[in-house]
Amino acid sequence: MRKYIWKTGKLISICFILAIACAFLPAGKVHAEPVKIVIDPGHGGTNLGAQYNGFTEKYMTMVVANAMAEELKKYEGIEVYMTRTEDVELSLQQRADYAKSVDADFFFCLHFNMSENHTLYGSEVWISAFGNCYAEGKSFGELCLDEMDTLELYRRGVKTRLNKDGLDYYGVIQHCEEYGIPACIIEHCHLDHREDKGRYETTEALKQLGVLDATAVAKYYGLYSPESKKDYRGYDVPKVEVPVKVVKPDDTEPENVSLTCLRVKEETGEVNLLLTGRDEDSGLLYYDYSINGGQNYSGLQKWEAPGNELEFTIKVPADQDILLKCRVYNGYDLDTETETITIPALSGGSRKSIEDTVSEEAGAAGQRAGGTASAAESVSGQETGGMDMPAPEEETVEASGNAHQIDMKWYEEKDAEKEKDEVFITGSDVSRFLWLVILGLLVAVLVVLVIARAKFKKQQKKARYRGRRR
Numbered sequence: 399m400r401k402y403i404w405k406t407g408k409l410i411s412i413c414f415i416l417a418i419a420c421a422f423l424p425a426g427k428v429h430a431e432p433v434k435i436v437i438d439p440g441h442g443g444t445n446l447g448a449q450y451n452g453f454t455e456k457y458m459t460m461v462v463a464n465a466m467a468e469e470l471k472k473y474e475g476i477e478v479y480m481t482r483t484e485d486v487e488l489s490l491q492q493r494a495d496y497a498k499s500v501d502a503d504f505f506f507c508l509h510f511n512m513s514e515n516h517t518l519y520g521s522e523v524w525i526s527a528f529g530n531c532y533a534e535g536k537s538f539g540e541l542c543l544d545e546m547d548t549l550e551l552y553r554r555g556v557k558t559r560l561n562k563d564g565l566d567y568y569g570v571i572q573h574c575e576e577y578g579i580p581a582c583i584i585e586h587c588h589l590d591h592r593e594d595k596g597r598y599e600t601t602e603a604l605k606q607l608g609v610l611d612a613t614a615v616a617k618y619y620g621l622y623s624p625e626s627k628k629d630y631r632g633y634d635v636p637k638v639e640v641p642v643k644v645v646k647p648d649d650t651e652p653e654n655v656s657l658t659c660l661r662v663k664e665e666t667g668e669v670n671l672l673l674t675g676r677d678e679d680s681g682l683l684y685y686d687y688s689i690n691g692g693q694n695y696s697g698l699q700k701w702e703a704p705g706n707e708l709e710f711t712i713k714v715p716a717d718q719d720i721l722l723k724c725r726v727y728n729g730y731d732l733d734t735e736t737e738t739i740t741i742p743a744l745s746g747g748s749r750k751s752i753e754d755t756v757s758e759e760a761g762a763a764g765q766r767a768g769g770t771a772s773a774a775e776s777v778s779g780q781e782t783g784g785m786d787m788p789a790p791e792e793e794t795v796e797a798s799g800n801a802h803q804i805d806m807k808w809y810e811e812k813d814a815e816k817e818k819d820e821v822f823i824t825g826s827d828v829s830r831f832l833w834l835v836i837l838g839l840l841v842a843v844l845v846v847l848v849i850a851r852a853k854f855k856k857q858q859k860k861a862r863y864r865g866r867r868r
């Protein structure tokens with residue numbers, strides 16, 4: 399009997415240790431069920447999406463989506479679904495309904511971008527402004543932009559946008575949020591800006607974007623690929639807290655914007671400038687400058703300084719008075735103008751010191767209100783000539799204004815009946831819960847056995863003692 403109990407106790411102890419080991423294995427991520435994701439190639443059918451220089455978005459998103467799916471199929475623990483594999487038109491509601499029908503954990507909507515005046519460049523991710531959909535969207539979105547960084551695509555941020563009813567502006571995000579499914583719109587890059595060239599013109603380049611999207615997903619879910627040996631099981635995904643309130647987009651322009659002339663090199667016409675600005679909400683993204691008091695502006699320059707100050711040098715023509723002015727843009731493309739600095743023509747006439755000639759035009763600093771399109775408002779097609787300003791884009795095909803106008807219509811048509819958010823229990827939650835129950839039971843059994851064994855020993859001892867006394 400004693401032997402039997404001892405053996406059973408040993409066995410249970412081993413089970414107990416194994417259970418603990420299993421529970422803590424792949425970095426705490428045990429998916430009882432595979433993760434289910436939906437890839438949504440934007441546009442399709444008569445909905446062409448952005449069109450520029452012979453590129454059509456609906457075909458491009460398909461190539462990226464296929465590459466993303468193919469790459470993800472190399473990983474364990476994930477099921478990949480696609481809203482479309484053909485050139486068909488789907489409404490935004492249909493796309494979200496599909497995600498719901500497959501019980502998706504995440505919805506990835508793939509797009510390419512264009513701006514109204516062809517001024518913007520870089521990658522951005524749009525997400526829901528609400529609850530868990532925000533938290534998951536933000537967390538994934540940053541990983542996704544990290545991947546785009548590897549192609550040196552400028553980081554335009556992970557952002558929310560609301561419609562006039564205070565709901566998510568983008569239809570797929572709104573409809574997915576209603577189903578409790580986190581959704582991201584990945585705007586990989588801008589087709590109408592030379593800064594983003596080289597990232598989308600070939601099938602190979604598009605496939606690479608798909609692989610990067612897939613890598614972000616693999617990192618997000620801590621996946622492992624036996625085929626490619628890529629192992630993100632211990633990948634540290636920065637945690638984003640679930641917000642208690644709606645995460646509103648930034649609707650205020652940058653503050654404390656000012657321009658200072660540091661020095662002028664008369665021989666070369668180089669002017670060294672210090673630009674400052676601040677935006678606590680969405681950070682500073684771009685700046686541009688004018689040498690004729692704001693009639694024309696340079697193309698958007700990257701705000702590559704980590705802080706609120708940025709030093710840069712421009713070359714100005716020697717034969718004219720220079721009226722320097724800058725605009726500073728935040729993460730939502732809202733801008734604030736600086737005051738104007740005047741530098742008299744460098745050549746001819748008597749030269750005065752820069753301290754004497756630099757004057758600030760009173761009241762010139764003005765904030766301009768505007769929507770997200772304001773970034774481009776006063777940039778005319780004609781760029782200021784000479785100097786280090788970008789030349790105008792050569793356009794063989796005229797862009798169709800706002801590439802997402804077609805989407806806009808869809809965003810407005812909303813579903814009458816709204817299913818309320820459901821509580822989603824993911825595979826990993828279930829498995830973690832089960833492990834806890836098993837662990838609890840094992841501990842209980844072990845405790846009972848230890849007590850029983852101790853009692854049994856005590857009784858035996860007593861019996862032996864009594865036996866000896868007799």
Ligand SMILES: [Zn+2]
Nearest residue numbers: 440447509510
């Ligand atoms: Zn699009």
